[in-house]
Amino acid sequence: MKEQTHGLRQWVAQLNKAELPAMAVVVHDLLRLSQSQTASVRQLAEVLLRDAALTSKVLRVSNSVYCNPGREVIKTISRAVVVIGFDQVRMIGLSVSLLDGLLKDSPRHQLQSLLARSFHAAMQARNLADYNALPEKEEVFIAALLRDLGEMAFWSQGGEQADELADALAVPGVDQDKAARRILGTGFDQLTLGLLKTWNLGEIGQLVQASHGSSGPAARAVSLGAAIADAAQHGWAGREMQALIAPVAELTGMTPEEAMQQILASADEAVRVAGTCSNADLQAWIPSTDDLPLDLSELLLMDAVPAQAARSMVQEPLLQPNLEMLKLSLQNMKLMVSSPINIDNTLTAVINGLHLGAGLERVMLCVLADNQTRFRARKVAGKGTQSWLQDFSLACGEQQHIFSYALHQHQPLWMGTPAAANLQDMVTPDMTSWLGAGPFFIAPVIAGQRQIGVLYADMRLSGRALSDSQFTAFKRLADMTGQCLQALSRRR
16 A cells, blocks of 8 residues: 555656646636636636647637638637637637647557547537536536546656556556556556646546546546447447447436437547547547448447448438538528529528538428418428428417427527427427427528528438537528528518
């Protein structure tokens, strides 16, 4: 025990001589802002502006297509907050600080692999916390990211001992924990907690420690996030992943199919964000979901099916976002606001932007018809939607439902999320019979003072989850549709 305590103190002191504590100060201050109810844009900017390189990278990520699909130019931290949101900017700052602090010089492949897995775990955990509306979602993100801090710091700054451990771990069948304790004189878990304590991140250390055994929702989200990232290394259809579907479904209140959708969507998000937040090729270390079956029920029944067999089950390519198409649609609609052409061009531009640009699988523009007594489909895109043009009809009289609510409240909505849970009763049986069950986007189309109808979009064909970037594009295009229609009415 004394040897382990001595080894722990020695390694904590050695690692604290490196540049890592500077990273810890930024992380601590950003985390403090997440815990404050009165945090301001000025306070966030002050933390980020201390380091010019950090500020530059946060702005670069904020201008990326993933965070800012409308491609509005962002030159200041305050503008970034306006365009993409306070929480998003703070998360980018946290991610960049941590990744840059650990990935110095020419990082070892052990560090890159572990950090990619930790980043994947953090995104999974944060989204689980977000789905459950936990107030500690930033803390959950950081705890999952730093759950293996001791090992990451060792591979980053371990020098000759890191070489020695790498050689020891190369021996087939070696006990990794025993090898690490023999060389370091302490365990990586103890080193993680020791570093977090000296970095004044004790609350995160408590959450990390709780994630190894507590049943609390925040600790459970951290634990499941880490388990999902580990299991993904053995294949999305492997036994390890299969065993996690039920716990995720239980935590979130989802069906097994919805839980798997959430997991895969978080993995896709981790790949995209890792690609923008780090100069290292971390996204290459996160298992891809590109070749999975279209029908998730097949995936849930697969028992360690080899990757090649899984690929053979894919019936057709999944629709992917086309950022150039999205950008072109936005540009065309801007032109049509200033120089209106005709209504068909406008509607084609918005539907193509949402379907082919944002990658939304089914899209429908519903307009008020029959003396404004019914919603009828005016323009659609996606497999199986053509019948909606002739047959879709939804009364908008006395019965209150989500189509009329979104239109009258002038409010875009992401249904199927905790934020919209109180509106779920407005998804009527008539709607479900037409559109099926599951998450969807809906937004009003308003031309000046005139209520035109609503835009609807979902990802029901593949069962993949909707994303933040898709919702941003959806809201932007819905707003521009109203502007274009208003411009057309003025021309007349």
